[in-house]
Amino acid sequence: MTIHGTPPATRREGGRTRHRVDPTRLLLIAVAAGGAAASLLWTLVTGFTDAQAALAFGVLVALGELARIALPGQREAAPIASAGAIGYTFLLTTGADAAHHSAWQVIAVVALGLALGELPHIAVGRPPRWGDLARRLLIIEIIALAFRPFTDLLTTPSPHWWLGLCVMAALVMAAWLVDSSIAAAIRAERLRTRIGVAFRDELRAQIPIGMAIGASGILIALAASVMGLAALLVFTAPLLVTQVAFRRFAEIRLTYLQTVRALSRVTEVGGYVETGHSRRVGRLAHAVGCELGMRESDLLELEYAALMHDIGQLSLRDPIPSGATVLAPPSEQRRIAELGSAVIRETGVLDSVAELVRRQCEPHAGGGDGPPPLGSRIIKVANAFDDLVGESKDRDRIEAVLQRLRMDTESEYDADVVEALARVLNRPASHW
CATH class of the missing domain: 1.10.1760 (Arp2/3 complex 21 kDa subunit ARPC3)
Structure with missing residues (x-):
């Protein structure tokens, strides 16, 4: 398996x-x-x-x-x-x-x-x-x-x-x-x-x-x-x-993941995000979590959250162009995150995953609730990267997007997470 x-x-x-x-x-x-x-x-x-x-x-x-x-x-x-x-x-x-x-x-x-x-x-x-x-x-x-x-x-x-x-x-x-x-x-x-x-x-x-x-x-x-x-x-x-x-x-764990993957494809089938976006964000988030030393149980929750991070887009009347939430206004990003979190909480068993999804759009320093969990900060970086790069393998484009993320580490993105992403991307794709 x-x-x-x-x-x-x-x-x-x-x-x-x-x-x-x-x-x-x-x-x-x-x-x-x-x-x-x-x-x-x-x-x-x-x-x-x-x-x-x-x-x-x-x-x-x-x-x-x-x-x-x-x-x-x-x-x-x-x-x-x-x-x-x-x-x-x-x-x-x-x-x-x-x-x-x-x-x-x-x-x-x-x-x-x-x-x-x-x-x-x-x-x-x-x-x-x-x-x-x-x-x-x-x-x-x-x-x-x-x-x-x-x-x-x-x-x-x-x-x-x-x-x-x-x-x-x-x-x-x-x-x-x-x-x-x-x-x-x-x-x-x-x-x-x-x-x-x-x-x-x-x-x-x-x-x-x-x-x-x-x-x-x-x-x-x-x-x-x-x-x-x-x-x-x-x-x-x-x-x-x-x-x-x-x-x-083991079969129950596998069923959970298969169910989550099926749910993550709903936004793709509905045309809200690009094909493969959730899968790419999930893979990148998992690799960055490993790079930052997250334990296995936290990595599993991170993967679930990364796969379903855009499920709140199903509530939108008009899809965001290319599904790139990084280009949407902050208020719209928060609404998508809140709605996605509410959907996940309805399962009754994935509350911690729902919390990661809810706080994914917050700045790395956080607000009244303090800094968001590490998993949320990782999803925020991985999602922004894939929104701007997609399936492209152009190294110049990848470096340009990484530089853009680095420029926003003061206000939006966790600098440690961005650098971990850079290290992951510098390895052969088969290693992550």
């Missing part, structure tokens, strides 16, 4: 779609693939141990990867596969039999399971997101190499059973932080945003599903000591319910 239209990591050249290679993602894929290849080779040479458990967990990982889900923010997760992989990593005993498999076998089994789970997706034309797939594998590699060499110490008779639980929980927490850091580095590189902001966004996004995956993996491993391999079925069921809930949440 793509949340912001065409992924910013792709661009079209000569009629073909080319993927922009991010160095961080490329390094991640290389490290994860290298570890998997080495593990498979080592396991083939030394042979598999506890083949029944390896087969059961491998099948679980494959099925979990087959049922992977797409989450908001262009994230991908395979909760069942990840929980099964963690459970196999932490497996100490299966019933009364001790588990003797090595870290290399864990990595090999998980790699094979992930590969088998990806095949049906590839067969129907859904190629994997290699970065997300490599992250899932790399985290298991880290946990397995840190845990499996010391399993003999945890399986010796001891009343301190909680020690193993504490070690498992600590490793899961550490792996979660590493995974969030890697995801944040990739996100910051892809969206050109600040690494600290991206890291906080990843932590917030991964806390619920990360806790569910980690807890399920540990429970599977501990329960297998008593129930044997039947624990896989018993403790995978709650995670399946959680996965369904996350999938529905």
Whole structure:
């Protein structure tokens, strides 16, 4: 699922779609693939141990990867596969039999399971997101190499059973932080945003599903000591319910965005604004928000508001020429903003978006209510730029409009937002 239209990591050249290679993602894929290849080779040479458990967990990982889900923010997760992989990593005993498999076998089994789970997706034309797939594998590699060499110490008779639980929980927490850091580095590189902001966004996004995956993996491993391999079925069921809930949440978010995009096209179909204006303003506003370090939830509201910023024009008896509200009198701009905000408030769930739309025409210093929100200031700049430039790619015209915006930073436009827009426009279009 793509949340912001065409992924910013792709661009079209000569009629073909080319993927922009991010160095961080490329390094991640290389490290994860290298570890998997080495593990498979080592396991083939030394042979598999506890083949029944390896087969059961491998099948679980494959099925979990087959049922992977797409989450908001262009994230991908395979909760069942990840929980099964963690459970196999932490497996100490299966019933009364001790588990003797090595870290290399864990990595090999998980790699094979992930590969088998990806095949049906590839067969129907859904190629994997290699970065997300490599992250899932790399985290298991880290946990397995840190845990499996010391399993003999945890399986010796001891009343301190909680020690193993504490070690498992600590490793899961550490792996979660590493995974969030890697995801944040990739996100910051892809969206050109600040690494600290991206890291906080990843932590917030991964806390619920990360806790569910980690807890399920540990429970599977501990329960297998008593129930044997039947624990896989018993403790995978709650995670399946959680996965369904996350999938529905992602679908609701996607429906919201699709609805907003449909509403934004009403002004274009009615001839009130130029075709593509709302889409261009939304894309520019999102890129500027990333440049200024806005967090993910604020970026989503900004995108909604930018797409619907002109919806108040539907109340006009005579459309503004070319829909350029920047050329309209201030009183007319305020009326359009107020009417658009009122329409959005009728949804009952987008009040913060309505507020961004209401205050989009205010000077950056604000009035009686103080300075307008950053999102409103960004929309004001992005809208003015597109009103004056449109679809033109003429660099002289773009520079002239930027200079005009800079001249009005004393009274109308936020200087920081204008300079952020200039930096965005100086990058290749595929980067924003």
